[in-house]
Amino acid sequence: MLLENDSQFTAHLPVAGRSPKTNLANVKIYMDKHYDQPLSIAELASEAGISPKYFVDLFKKTYGQSAMEYLTDLRINRAKRYLKESNHKLRDIALKVGYSDEYYFSRKFKKEVGVSPSDYAKNAKKRIATCSSSMIGQLLALNVIPVAAPIDPKWTAYYYNTLRTEIQSHLKMTDPYTSWRFEANVERLVHIRPDAIVGTDQISERDQARLADIAPCCFVPKHASDWRTQLRMIGSFLEREEQAEQWIHLYNQRAENARESVQKEVGREKVIVVRIYRQNLYLYSNPGIEEVLYGALQLDTFSDLSANAPLTLEQLVEMNPDRILVMVCPEAASRAYWLSLQHSVTWRQLKAIRQYQVHLITGDPWFDYSAVGVMRMLDEALLIFTGYCPNIYLDNVHGDSRAR
Incomplete structure (x- = not known):
């Protein structure tokens, strides 16, 4: 209305x-x-x-x-x-x-x-569907709210909360998130009959062929390309090349401004991300973290250690980073270990702990490697490291105030 x-x-x-x-x-x-x-x-x-x-x-x-x-x-x-x-x-x-x-x-x-x-x-009247949750953030950056997409209050909380009333058909989250088989979404899309479908190459060739029978399709490389390449591919497919370039330009501008602000606060301090899974620590990274923390913001870290490698508490003490971002897996054993770790004398002696520079982060947005996801990561990093964030994009991705 x-x-x-x-x-x-x-x-x-x-x-x-x-x-x-x-x-x-x-x-x-x-x-x-x-x-x-x-x-x-x-x-x-x-x-x-x-x-x-x-x-x-x-x-x-x-x-x-x-x-x-x-x-x-x-x-x-x-x-x-x-x-x-x-x-x-x-x-x-x-x-x-x-x-x-x-x-x-x-x-x-x-x-x-x-x-x-x-x-x-004319383009707004086209009904675009995606069968891959990781593509929602790419479509939104192109000013496309999909007519159908896999959204779920647990696995895609941000998109579910902001778009559940605007996405007409909610597809199922399938393997590895749930036990639902992809065929359920193919059958749903047959009835929806979108004008085009966007997905990733993680969809099997058999299912890609079935989707291609429904509508023209674009399947972008999931792991062999970065979010910019994916966005440009989808932009070309949907004839929205200029929107793709505008988004990339906007992100680069925001990244430059954020880098200046964060560098004033952090300087050359060592920053690491630690993931807690059950009773284990890991030096954690993923494409979004690499893009935002060590790429856009150019934060300093320990380059001699392998990403996602197991990490003992003793090794962490030896590293003694200035700032730690902690990601705790949601299952009970990980949460219990995190609680016990906070009472550990060794943990509390870390420089980052003593200087109150330990910050919890979650899978949302740090698992969302998309155009929207990295923009949200950038805003969250600004808030973590400076205590300030203009929050321009986070609340304006949809509805009246959709970002351009």
Whole structure:
């Protein structure tokens, strides 16, 4: 259902006694409600009760993008909804989202999204399915919410919680997650009849052939390619090459900004990820961790040790890292060992423990090696290492505020 603009912004700004950041949050709410009106920096700064220059700097520092960039995101994302969910003429959509000139709106839309409004509307009508949960984050980066996808409250909690009402058909999580066989999803897709299907080469050749009988398919290499290569392959298949390149460019920009912030806090301190499985420790890594922690953020670690190698507590003491990220497997034995480890005198003598630089991380998002997954990892790493995160992307991947 399309959102209608509120006729009045009831919050009184500025509020005496509140901090500039509190007033800034209220301004952001004001922008959310009045994106269809001409808004200037001077007006927004006045609403926040601060000078225009301070407003510009504080907004960028707080939210990771300028106020005008945020306003553009609001307008373009609302326009996407109108293009997908209504039959309004282009000039009417332009007016509804704050642009008096439909030609300027069209140029702006293509610059931000990568395709013209008319092409976006045409592509948005296509029904794309994925039978691989790892591809959901790739499709979202291309502004595609799949008509069918395997989502589950346990195994894909983030996508389940954010998209369960928008993904029309919930496919089954199959081996190795559950005992369900892949045939159940093939039968479901026969009835759904999507326009295209995206998956990985982990699907057997027999099942790939069966899926190809349903709709045109794209099966990307699961382990032989990185997320950028996968995204470009899917973008080419769905004729969304520009969206793929825009996402990669956005990630690279965010990574550069995050690296500067994290390096100020961490410097050359040694950072490791430890995984706890039953009564054992492992020096842990995976493609997402390699991409974000040691690639994008360029954190220093112990290069002489093999990733995913068993690790004794004595070896950990000898390494004595400055910061430790801990991933505890969810089954009971691992949780029990983690509790006992925290009471160990040896563990408590570690530098990272004494300096309160031990952080728990979970499989979500650190197992999600996709375009969306690495962006979420980047935001979470910012929060871990700096105590601050603009949280731009995490809440805006879907719905009204879908990231471009």
